[in-house]
Amino acid sequence: MRDAEFFRRWMTAAAAVVEREADRLTELDSPIGDADHGSNLLRGFTAVRAALGAEPPGTPGAVLVLAGRTLISTVGGASGPLYGTLLRRTGKELGEAAEVSDEELRKALYAGVGAVAQLGGAAPGDKTMLDALVAGVAALSTSYRASADAAENGARATVPMLARKGRASYLGERSIGHQDPGATSAALLLGALADVADTADAA
Amino acid sequence: MRDAEFFRRWMTAAAAVVEREADRLTELDSPIGDADHGSNLLRGFTAVRAALGAEPPGTPGAVLVLAGRTLISTVGGASGPLYGTLLRRTGKELGEAAEVSDEELRKALYAGVGAVAQLGGAAPGDKTMLDALVAGVAALSTSYRASADAAENGARATVPMLARKGRASYLGERSIGHQDPGATSAALLLGALADVADTADAA
Amino acid sequence: MRMLINSPETVVADALRGMAAAHPDLDVDVERRVVVRRDARAGGRVGLVSGGGSGHEPLHAGFVGHGMLSAACPGEVFTSPVPDQVLRAAAAVDSGQGVLFVVKNYTGDVLNFEMAAELAEEDGLPVESVLVNDDVAVTDSLYTAGRRGTGATLFVEKIAGAAAEEGAPLDRVAELARRVNAASRSFGVALSACTTPAKGSPTFDLPDGELELGVGIHGEPGRERRAMMPAREIAEVAVGAVLAELGEVAPADGPVLALVNGMGATPLLELYGFHAEVARVLAERGVPVARTLVGNYVTSLDMAGCSVTLCRADEELLRLWDAPVRTAALRWGC
Amino acid sequence: MRMLINSPETVVADALRGMAAAHPDLDVDVERRVVVRRDARAGGRVGLVSGGGSGHEPLHAGFVGHGMLSAACPGEVFTSPVPDQVLRAAAAVDSGQGVLFVVKNYTGDVLNFEMAAELAEEDGLPVESVLVNDDVAVTDSLYTAGRRGTGATLFVEKIAGAAAEEGAPLDRVAELARRVNAASRSFGVALSACTTPAKGSPTFDLPDGELELGVGIHGEPGRERRAMMPAREIAEVAVGAVLAELGEVAPADGPVLALVNGMGATPLLELYGFHAEVARVLAERGVPVARTLVGNYVTSLDMAGCSVTLCRADEELLRLWDAPVRTAALRWGC
Ligand SMILES: Nc1ncnc2c1ncn2[C@@H]1O[C@H](COP(=O)(O)OP(=O)(O)O)[C@@H](O)[C@H]1O
Ligand SMILES: Nc1ncnc2c1ncn2[C@@H]1O[C@H](COP(=O)(O)OP(=O)(O)O)[C@@H](O)[C@H]1O
Ligand SMILES: [Mg+2]
Ligand SMILES: [Mg+2]
Ligand SMILES: [Mg+2]
Numbered sequence A, B: 001m002r003d004a005e006f007f008r009r010w011m012t013a014a015a016a017v018v019e020r021e022a023d024r025l026t027e028l029d030s031p032i033g034d035a036d037h038g039s040n041l042l043r044g045f046t047a048v049r050a051a052l053g054a055e056p057p058g059t060p061g062a063v064l065v066l067a068g069r070t071l072i073s074t075v076g077g078a079s080g081p082l083y084g085t086l087l088r089r090t091g092k093e094l095g096e097a098a099e100v101s102d103e104e105l106r107k108a109l110y111a112g113v114g115a116v117a118q119l120g121g122a123a124p125g126d127k128t129m130l131d132a133l134v135a136g137v138a139a140l141s142t143s144y145r146a147s148a149d150a151a152e153n154g155a156r157a158t159v160p161m162l163a164r165k166g167r168a169s170y171l172g173e174r175s176i177g178h179q180d181p182g183a184t185s186a187a188l189l190l191g192a193l194a195d196v197a198d199t200a201d202a203a
Numbered sequence C, D: 001m002r003m004l005i006n007s008p009e010t011v012v013a014d015a016l017r018g019m020a021a022a023h024p025d026l027d028v029d030v031e032r033r034v035v036v037r038r039d040a041r042a043g044g045r046v047g048l049v050s051g052g053g054s055g056h057e058p059l060h061a062g063f064v065g066h067g068m069l070s071a072a073c074p075g076e077v078f079t080s081p082v083p084d085q086v087l088r089a090a091a092a093v094d095s096g097q098g099v100l101f102v103v104k105n106y107t108g109d110v111l112n113f114e115m116a117a118e119l120a121e122e123d124g125l126p127v128e129s130v131l132v133n134d135d136v137a138v139t140d141s142l143y144t145a146g147r148r149g150t151g152a153t154l155f156v157e158k159i160a161g162a163a164a165e166e167g168a169p170l171d172r173v174a175e176l177a178r179r180v181n182a183a184s185r186s187f188g189v190a191l192s193a194c195t196t197p198a199k200g201s202p203t204f205d206l207p208d209g210e211l212e213l214g215v216g217i218h219g220e221p222g223r224e225r226r227a228m229m230p231a232r233e234i235a236e237v238a239v240g241a242v243l244a245e246l247g248e249v250a251p252a253d254g255p256v257l258a259l260v261n262g263m264g265a266t267p268l269l270e271l272y273g274f275h276a277e278v279a280r281v282l283a284e285r286g287v288p289v290a291r292t293l294v295g296n297y298v299t300s301l302d303m304a305g306c307s308v309t310l311c312r313a314d315e316e317l318l319r320l321w322d323a324p325v326r327t328a329a330l331r332w333g334c
């Protein structure tokens, strides 16, 4: 079972990896976007860390809802509402339980990814964060590590894709050959989850 | 004695050398000026050539007066009125004679250079066209070639000078180490005169 | 990095402090990033709120004032504002007549304004939204995020603002805004990339002697890279692309409003020269020009380049265009 | 060369064609390079003529109109106009009340306007000239060509233009213009060089991470090169330099008009952020600011950078500053 502390650690790990990778995310957002994805997420997850630190919520659901709300209120851009919705919806699915099972989290994340698809109108293959999220959530039934690896593969698989959603779609054929920044950050998020789970399970 | 044809040849030769050297003059006008001296003179002497070709004046004086007026009406900047005044005043000094002696031309040029000094308020050593003109006119009593060489030396001597007139003076100490574009073009003008005299005297 | 800034993190807040200092008739909330005209609620008018990423100045904050926007919410550079900002702006300008959101069609802007609209409705504040999508370089299809909102935003904000100033009700202001958008098309060209403060280097590599056709206003590359062309040919491509789509959709064949817009770093000297060619192409194609605006209005930081926006305008739109406006960046008649 | 032009030779003529197309209330003689307000002679007013090299747009042609210049004569890029142009402009605006020339202090401008003034006097046209020399980066001494004319030109043209519009006689308009100039000082900073169409490459080399302090508006380097500074420090240097000299010469200790001017390629976002720092420094030093203008008004092609101009203004200058103006680039009150 995973308690609120586990989810706080996930968000803290996510903030750390976003901080480490912010420049690369912005770099990826340059040829096919507007060069702000890294600084957007950095701003957002820095705020998430602060919000969770200020008044640590007591349940897994509350942690993710607060994180999602904070992203919505601080990121802006496309990724703010999308990642905010992902976490908020996932958190809402987890309800008010003090601890949740891995299976409950899998289902909740599945719903969260569905909410992202609905909000943004994208589908896998459109070269967005969904390519990493959908692949990652599908592999969650195997393990958190398998999910992270699948998300990473999903992100890499966006390279040859022609973008159909988000800014990259403006480029038409010229969007081909570049990895999607949002798919890349989505893989980082699921990677942070796997790291936190590894540490918890090793203890 | 020098007739109107000699003076037309001088102006044509001046136009040719300005055309050849325009980029260098503009280049010299970059570090200590505003990067237009070459294009200014190119515009002016192209117009001079056209004006002299359209209705060739019959006397040496009239050739230089027309050339000077044309420069004033087409160049602008500092060099337009200054070179225009040089040629116009020199031409006026030559009067209406159909032919003039080298001595008459020397005196007329001396007056022309004086008019430039008066109009611009500069003196030799201020890092302007006067450094070449004054040196060149002083050596005219020897020969046209000596005059051209002296002007060339006068232009080179502007390199270590601190500018006190024109745009280069805005730079203060930073004007040191660059050759003055106007002094350079003045040496070209007197060089063109020497070339035309050499050809005439060889014939 | 050749920037006149304190730090990449503070550019937006610093600019807002500067706006506050320069424009006493604006109420600038630097902390919360909302720029409101001081008399926004005085007239009992419909509120007009827009916003988007920063870096397009004077759009939008430079268009807040009499006869145009009631408020603007600037996001981070090239990043849509967050819903909280938009909601705050709506609340600040609402005088019971409702609020119109003018939203440029970018996923981020659309999502954040949508969320703000939902929150506003929850608060009992009637909101309508108008999407601006005028950029013909992007095909409006299932396979893209749809045409981008660019230069037409100025036309929409000016004309809807004039209607609101006159006291038109919300549905009427919204209808006019949609009409202006439907009658407008744009095309943009980049001669250089731009540099965002956060990244500190150009958003894309453009070798000397090449240009990008069909760019948006966020430093993204265009649809096509070509060898450098003279202004006269660029005007032919841009005006041609705009007229091709304007012909299809515009309601009338009336005269046009023309915006010849600089991307930020193109000197006005060049922009006027470019406009000469735009005017020539329009004349050759028999398109009468009723009003012209030449300048840097919808920019992309320090990008060199330009865009052309045309709007087919009937008598009513022209009258509202000519109505008095008093903002930092657009001003006439008062 | 990243320029939106047809050819280096035609930039000025092309821009004038563009002005003619965009501004029907201007009478633009493209061939002879004179821009005249159509009603220049209608009011029986003193004529106000200025001009200079092109590349500083909107200065001067963008300031022709009601309440400001009667005519402008644009020379080639960074090259003073020729006397013929200036004379033609004077003749076009003279309605018997005489003409005032506003001349920026550069050798070329001074000589060409002087020649034009002589020719005008010969034609029986009474002319007065006012020299603008506000740039404190240059010492006004026997060892220089004297302080350059930069941002204060806008103040002189606006205030003298308002006086002329009101019907003030020539000597009064000239006296006001001289008063404004005497009460104004400027300081400029470059973050990049600019590229003239004729040369096609930057006028000087400025490595990334350095800036030039004390530049003029012709792409020349400044008095000093320094390591890049944050906007707040640049504002301290610029405002400090201006106030040091303003203290010495200004007649009064009244409030100031402030112009925070962009050199052409600096985004408005940055310029407003810079203005926040200018306003802060002025407040710290106890200098009240009566009016502020932030924008690209006296530019240097595509140079990145800024300048600060302050003018100590008494009641009368403020009233004339606030008077209605209707030009392409400056407009209020009508
Ligand atoms: N409609 C959409 N559905 C899902 N993800 C999207 C959509 N549009 C954009 N994205 C994701 O958002 C990422 C860009 O995020 P970011 O750069 O922060 O926002 P913006 O595009 O507004 O600058 C893209 O790489 C993509 O993965
Ligand atoms: N007061 C002056 N007296 C004599 N020559 C001058 C004076 N001022 C400038 N010059 C000359 O003019 C040259 C510059 O000419 P040009 O570049 O065509 O004009 P501008 O300086 O107006 O751009 C300088 O190199 C200098 O030789
Ligand atoms: Mg982005
Ligand atoms: Mg020069
Ligand atoms: Mg963005």
Ligand SMILES: [Mg+2]
Binding pocket: B034, B036, B077, B078, D053, D077, D078, D079, D080, D108
């Ligand atoms: Mg010059």
